[in-house]
Amino acid sequence: MQKPPVPTKPPAPENRGRDRAATEAALVAAARAVLAEEGFVGLGINAVARRAGCDKQLIYRYFGGLDGLVDAIGNEIGDDLRRSLQPLAALGQAGSYRELVERMMLGFLQALRDDALMRRIMAWEIASPSELVQRLTRARSKSMMAWVAESRGTLVPPAGVDVAATNAVLLAAIQHLVLSSAAAGQFAGLTLTSEADWERVRAVVKAIVAGAYAG
Amino acid sequence: MQKPPVPTKPPAPENRGRDRAATEAALVAAARAVLAEEGFVGLGINAVARRAGCDKQLIYRYFGGLDGLVDAIGNEIGDDLRRSLQPLAALGQAGSYRELVERMMLGFLQALRDDALMRRIMAWEIASPSELVQRLTRARSKSMMAWVAESRGTLVPPAGVDVAATNAVLLAAIQHLVLSSAAAGQFAGLTLTSEADWERVRAVVKAIVAGAYAG
DNA sequence: TGCGTATGTCACCGACTGGTGATATTTCCT
DNA sequence: AGGAAATATCACCAGTCGGTGACATACGCA
Structure with a gap:
């Protein structure tokens, strides 16, 4: 019997044919999806x-292993953030x-959230x-720092406040x-599911900020 | 050739011979050690x-699988805490x-710490x-609650404070x-290695508590 | 003593993992 | 057209995982 000419390749999800850039993008997207849904x-x-x-x-071939792929994610999340x-x-x-x-x-x-x-x-x-995740962290905190500096403008904090520690x-x-x-729906006996729960948290945060930066 | 009478068992670390209680204890201790050193x-x-x-x-045989072993840890950490x-x-x-x-x-x-x-x-x-870790969590929070209730005594918080959310x-x-x-030695740009770093954190915590429960 | 059982050990299974060499197929340039 | 290079897929490796059945040994009781 001759083998069928069709190479039995129906499960191909998308015919993204021989386009390196597209394949790389698909891999990064897949890695992000797996990380978001399954966790590390x-x-x-x-x-x-x-x-x-x-x-x-x-x-x-394209990323040199999982590390390189995670680095690629790091570049993306910087922009996202x-x-x-x-x-x-x-x-x-x-x-x-x-x-x-x-x-x-x-x-x-x-x-x-x-x-x-x-x-x-x-x-x-x-x-x-791991060394892997620390690269992600660096990308993230870099964007955070830039955001903070950019938002501050000319405002200065009250004297005598340990800004770094407080924040x-x-x-x-x-x-x-x-x-x-996200993991358990609660913390320390406080349920964190409804919007009302979060409103309580926001109120406490506001009160703390007001107390720390009064004046 | 007759097989040697010594069953070639030198790598046995401890001769804890045929004592079920001791073996169970050793297993629990090993599980705690692995969890503490390697993580989950x-x-x-x-x-x-x-x-x-x-x-x-x-x-x-003795614990019915990893779940039972984790449960045994749960019982222990309750007492420890x-x-x-x-x-x-x-x-x-x-x-x-x-x-x-x-x-x-x-x-x-x-x-x-x-x-x-x-x-x-x-x-x-x-x-x-996972379901596994949630049992651990329950054992932990149960002990925490008991501790809080026991410590409170007759003291009452000031009115108008959202105690649960604040705490x-x-x-x-x-x-x-x-x-x-413990993981990275820092958070949000604040190094957390020296005792001086922690003193800054303690000062902020004290200030927040004072602000929230003033009166 | 001998026998049942508790305790401990070993060997194996299928499934999955990260990793690599070889091969097939398409594209592009001369 | 031809042939090199880029792109993609397959087949396989050694190792680890959780899990199970069979086997060896020692203890304790009749």
Whole structure:
């Protein structure tokens, strides 16, 4: 019997034919999707290749392995973050440092709530500080820093306030609450599912900011 | 040739001979060690059995699998946590609700800084909310609740303060800063390695508590 | 003593992982 | 047209994973 001429290739999801740039983009997109949906535990060569619908060999050829692919994601999320936070800063100049910080904190909270990929990366940073994820972190914090500096304008904080430590505490709280909410729906007995729950959190954040940057 | 009478068993690390209770304890200890040192990604049947120096079959026989072993850990950490936080509460009655919360927050910060296993579990909760880890979480939060209730005594918070939300924000901040410190040594540009760094964090926490529970 | 059972060990299974060499197919340039 | 290079796919490797059945050994009780 002669073998059928059709190479039995119906499961090809998209006929993205022999276009290196398109294939690279598909691989990066697949990696982002896997990371966002499965988390970093499921982010492997095989999983990404399966998702992208092409052979894993191409990951080695075009990116030199998983590391290079993650670097490519890092470049993208830098842009994403900038695009996502930009409108927050331009939303009219703040009248005081207190108002500026409040806006930034609440904006950060909302942005993070809306971005599953960013949450996965942040969880990754905490759970397994590999060299791989630290490159992602660098890309992220670079964009964050730029955003902060750009938003500050000419405003100056009140004297005698440890700005770096205060903001770190606030950002840490927000980040952790959002991550806990996404993972378990609650933290420390406080449910974090309804919008009313988040309104309570926002109120507390506002109160803390007001207390720290009063004047 | 007759087979040698010595069963070639020199790599046996400890001659814990045929004692089920001792073996179970060794398995639990091995699981805790693996979790503390490798993190939850490395917590598997094979790794634990290797570490304990016995066959993985025993994990199935005595604990019914990895789940049962994790449950056993849960029971232990409940006691540990209680033993670790107890002295904090008994350290003389607080004179005000503000003072009570301040002590609890700073005590929690220090206890978490000293407990690698607890940090791993908390990171686990955030990174992959499996049924497995949720049982650990329940054991932990149960002990925490008991500790809080026991410490409160007759003190009452000032009216008009959202106690649950405020404390959740503070605990989230502390937890996240400690986890970030252990993972990367810094957070949001704030280095978290020296004791001076932590003193800045403590000062901010105190200020926030004072602001929230003033009166 | 001998026998049942508790305890411990070994060998194997299928599935999956990251990684690599060889091969097929298309495109493009001379 | 021809032939080199780019692109894509396949087949396979060694290793690890969780899981299970069969086997060896020692203990304790009748």
